[in-house]
Amino acid sequence: MSAPLIEMRGITKSFGAVKANEAVDLSVAPGEILGLLGENGAGKTTLMNVLFGAYAPDAGEILIHGKPVRITSSADALAAGIGMVHQHFHLAPRLTVLENLLIGIPGKSGRIDRAGGLQRLAEIGRQHGLMLEPDLPVSSLSVGEQQRLEIVKALFRGARLLILDEPTAVLAPSEVDGLFSALRSMAAQGLGIIFISHKLNEVRALTHRCTVLRLGRVAGRVDDPANTTSSAMAQLMCGHEIVPPARGPSTPGEAVLTLDGISTSKHSGTALRGVSLAVRSGEILGIAGVSGNGQRALAEVISGVRAPDTGRMTISGQTVTRFSPREVQALGLGRIPEDRMTTGLVTNLPLADSMVLPRIGTAAFSSRGLLKPDAIRAFAEAQIKAYDIRCPGPMTRAGALSGGNLQKALLARELAFDPKVLIVSQPTRGLDIGAARFIHEKFLDMRAKGRGIIVIGEDLEELLVLCDRIAVMYEGRIVGTLNSADATIARLGLMMTGAEGHS
Amino acid sequence: MFRLEVRTSTPAWFNLALPLLAVAATLILCSGLIALAGAGVFESYGVMFTASLGDSYAITETLVRAAPMIFTGLAVAVAFRAKFWNIGGEGQLLAGAVASCFVGAIPMPGALAMLLMAVVGAAAGAAVALVPATLRVKFKVDDVVSSLLLNSVIYYALMALIEGPWKDSFSGYPISPPIEDLANFPVLIEGTRLHLGVVVALLAAPLIWFLIARTTLGFRIRVTGENPEAARYGGIHVERVLISTALLSGALAGLAGVGEVGGVHFQVMSDLSPGYGYSGIVVAMLARLNPLGVVPAAIFLAAVMTGAEAMSRATGVPAFLSDVIQGTALLAMLVALLFTAYRIRRVGAAS
Numbered sequence A: 001m002s003a004p005l006i007e008m009r010g011i012t013k014s015f016g017a018v019k020a021n022e023a024v025d026l027s028v029a030p031g032e033i034l035g036l037l038g039e040n041g042a043g044k045t046t047l048m049n050v051l052f053g054a055y056a057p058d059a060g061e062i063l064i065h066g067k068p069v070r071i072t073s074s075a076d077a078l079a080a081g082i083g084m085v086h087q088h089f090h091l092a093p094r095l096t097v098l099e100n101l102l103i104g105i106p107g108k109s110g111r112i113d114r115a116g117g118l119q120r121l122a123e124i125g126r127q128h129g130l131m132l133e134p135d136l137p138v139s140s141l142s143v144g145e146q147q148r149l150e151i152v153k154a155l156f157r158g159a160r161l162l163i164l165d166e167p168t169a170v171l172a173p174s175e176v177d178g179l180f181s182a183l184r185s186m187a188a189q190g191l192g193i194i195f196i197s198h199k200l201n202e203v204r205a206l207t208h209r210c211t212v213l214r215l216g217r218v219a220g221r222v223d224d225p226a227n228t229t230s231s232a233m234a235q236l237m238c239g240h241e242i243v244p245p246a247r248g249p250s251t252p253g254e255a256v257l258t259l260d261g262i263s264t265s266k267h268s269g270t271a272l273r274g275v276s277l278a279v280r281s282g283e284i285l286g287i288a289g290v291s292g293n294g295q296r297a298l299a300e301v302i303s304g305v306r307a308p309d310t311g312r313m314t315i316s317g318q319t320v321t322r323f324s325p326r327e328v329q330a331l332g333l334g335r336i337p338e339d340r341m342t343t344g345l346v347t348n349l350p351l352a353d354s355m356v357l358p359r360i361g362t363a364a365f366s367s368r369g370l371l372k373p374d375a376i377r378a379f380a381e382a383q384i385k386a387y388d389i390r391c392p393g394p395m396t397r398a399g400a401l402s403g404g405n406l407q408k409a410l411l412a413r414e415l416a417f418d419p420k421v422l423i424v425s426q427p428t429r430g431l432d433i434g435a436a437r438f439i440h441e442k443f444l445d446m447r448a449k450g451r452g453i454i455v456i457g458e459d460l461e462e463l464l465v466l467c468d469r470i471a472v473m474y475e476g477r478i479v480g481t482l483n484s485a486d487a488t489i490a491r492l493g494l495m496m497t498g499a500e501g502h503s
Numbered sequence B: 001m002f003r004l005e006v007r008t009s010t011p012a013w014f015n016l017a018l019p020l021l022a023v024a025a026t027l028i029l030c031s032g033l034i035a036l037a038g039a040g041v042f043e044s045y046g047v048m049f050t051a052s053l054g055d056s057y058a059i060t061e062t063l064v065r066a067a068p069m070i071f072t073g074l075a076v077a078v079a080f081r082a083k084f085w086n087i088g089g090e091g092q093l094l095a096g097a098v099a100s101c102f103v104g105a106i107p108m109p110g111a112l113a114m115l116l117m118a119v120v121g122a123a124a125g126a127a128v129a130l131v132p133a134t135l136r137v138k139f140k141v142d143d144v145v146s147s148l149l150l151n152s153v154i155y156y157a158l159m160a161l162i163e164g165p166w167k168d169s170f171s172g173y174p175i176s177p178p179i180e181d182l183a184n185f186p187v188l189i190e191g192t193r194l195h196l197g198v199v200v201a202l203l204a205a206p207l208i209w210f211l212i213a214r215t216t217l218g219f220r221i222r223v224t225g226e227n228p229e230a231a232r233y234g235g236i237h238v239e240r241v242l243i244s245t246a247l248l249s250g251a252l253a254g255l256a257g258v259g260e261v262g263g264v265h266f267q268v269m270s271d272l273s274p275g276y277g278y279s280g281i282v283v284a285m286l287a288r289l290n291p292l293g294v295v296p297a298a299i300f301l302a303a304v305m306t307g308a309e310a311m312s313r314a315t316g317v318p319a320f321l322s323d324v325i326q327g328t329a330l331l332a333m334l335v336a337l338l339f340t341a342y343r344i345r346r347v348g349a350a351s
């Protein structure tokens, strides 16, 4: 290949005692798509933040076209032709697509060059299939469209290297194909791309080469990902083999949670329209569907955050339709929220606080209104150990944890209390393959113990591995339920577009 | 060139260093004004220091002034922790003062009178704070605006009282009748004004610290302030927490008024408080919303207030300087707080 577009040499970055990156070398050639792999907390995001100028490395240098450069801010990075699409988008929601593109771009004599912007937007859209409506406000865009806008924004600013941090974690499977063809088209034009993902089949399909991090160091490189097995890559990442869990035959018992004709009024997102379903003990029920079809409302109703307009809900036979979150929790409902940053954790407080948040009033963590700081600490420490949450300790600010480790913390705080029924959205989003297996095993253990689990998700492969039955949601309704023995990805995919299924 | 860079962690000593830095910066900035007024900077600060902390009497006077600001500072610290923006400390203080003055004027045994004054004064402050909290919880009314505007409402209600029904018919002064002698807070050191309320204020700070750090209510207040969505999903009644916080905050501010009536003025007049409610905001910010930090922060502001008067007499610098120092200290602290999230980095000319 030609001379590297970007080269990072000997990059080291520590946060206190944590060595997030240690002597990392990495290079990307023009036209190359590099996969960056590694377990949760391996240092991928940190390394990319160093490249993008958000963190100053403790040691090491960055070269562009062979020349050393100093990148001390994202403005420097953009000027050097480096663009980054973060996991959490940086867009102004009230402004339109075009306005977001033009932020920070000097126009002619202080005026915004609207016509020029429109033209470039159309050009980029045509070239790479990244079409966007220029005058729509960003707040009305879907997550996939917002991501497209972030990519276009980077290209608009003349990026020669594009970094994407877990871009597919927020996309529906159908949107992934669109993203990949855009990335391939950009690479064909000579752009370098760094692609972070935990989904190894995506990495194998898209990338030309991979760099694998483990505990902050380069653990290895893969020169021909398309012809390397996922398990070989996983072995590089974790240092040991990952075997998929086996789901034994299930012997479902009584229904532990039922919904009967639940409807909600439109509040934010899609409302529910007469949803009926039941989970039995010893059963994992999947809720498949393109996100935005009422999954959020469903999770909110079940966890007591939102009261339905009509319908009835029971837990273990007891009617709980208008119970508060605390009341349904007391009856044995566990809930893992879909958005860990906004509804799950308190990023500014110690991790331990987030881990005891839903049960702070119970005897485990307080008595007569007084906290038990030692018990809280001990609980957090035990979970950090049990779930291999990588962090300096329970008093670490929750916001300092890597994405996957936050997800593990949320799972730990619910599973530790062995809920009778668990509702969870996208349980392994952002988790590395080893951690995902670990969580799957936990769910299967719960199932064997006679607990009921509802898994809301878009990843059909995961649902097929995990679930006994899969219900498909479309526009706030359940369009059909399949036994997973009869379900195929094709059939589920069809039902997700609204076609009626048969159970 | 210099640039702000996001900090990845904040060292613990910052909590102490930042307020001290802010105070130092304030004194340096204000020395310019002193020089402009034609006085010697060191001389003026010297007079300020001697007059406020130079001898034991001066120290008691400063503590007497600090007491109401400890209460209002705690009121703000508690409220801001929950992100209930209570700017209404002044009105809550006045409400507490008026209510305790009513009770104190009723003849009864001293201990009972003092206890009742405290209870009723705290309740009055809490009731006032309940208004902006309810408006916010029920109708999403901005609490900054409503709590601030309520200050004027309470102030003019107080004026109406002392210009009307309470007016001293004998002298014609707009002041309330005095409270019963038995209800006057005991003086702790003969020959000073150091009254029981000061000790109560000093004890209140660790109590409130305990409440925030070690109780479930405190936990809920912290979590609600930092992330109300996560709190709601975690089963916390966010509205209920906001209301409880407001009641607590208002009660603390009300107690500031009780102390002024029972320990200092023994009646209510229009200039009962020189803005102690607003100073509470400065105190709480200097303390970084830590209840234990409220005590030194309040003592600092009190020293500035007592010192400024003496300095004005000795050097001719207007006593308004005390207000300027307060304002500057708040700004300096807000700037200093920036350094908990960012650090300054020198950027070479390389790029």
Ligand SMILES: Nc1ncnc2c1ncn2[C@@H]1O[C@H](COP(=O)(O)OP(=O)(O)OP(=O)(O)O)[C@@H](O)[C@H]1O
Residues within 6 Å of the ligand: A015, A018, A019, A020, A038, A039, A040, A041, A042, A043, A044, A045, A046, A047, A390, A391, A400, A401, A402, A403, A404, A405, A430, A432, B008, B009
């Ligand atoms: N701002 C920070 N302060 C302290 N520690 C941090 C900070 N950011 C990251 N870390 C730590 O550095 C390590 C690497 O984190 P990083 O976010 O780079 O991991 P990652 O490979 O992106 O993981 P994931 O796949 O879970 O996103 C982790 O142990 C994390 O806790």
Ligand SMILES: [Mg+2]
Residues within 6 Å of the ligand: A044, A045, A046, A165, A402, A403, A404
């Ligand atoms: Mg990451």
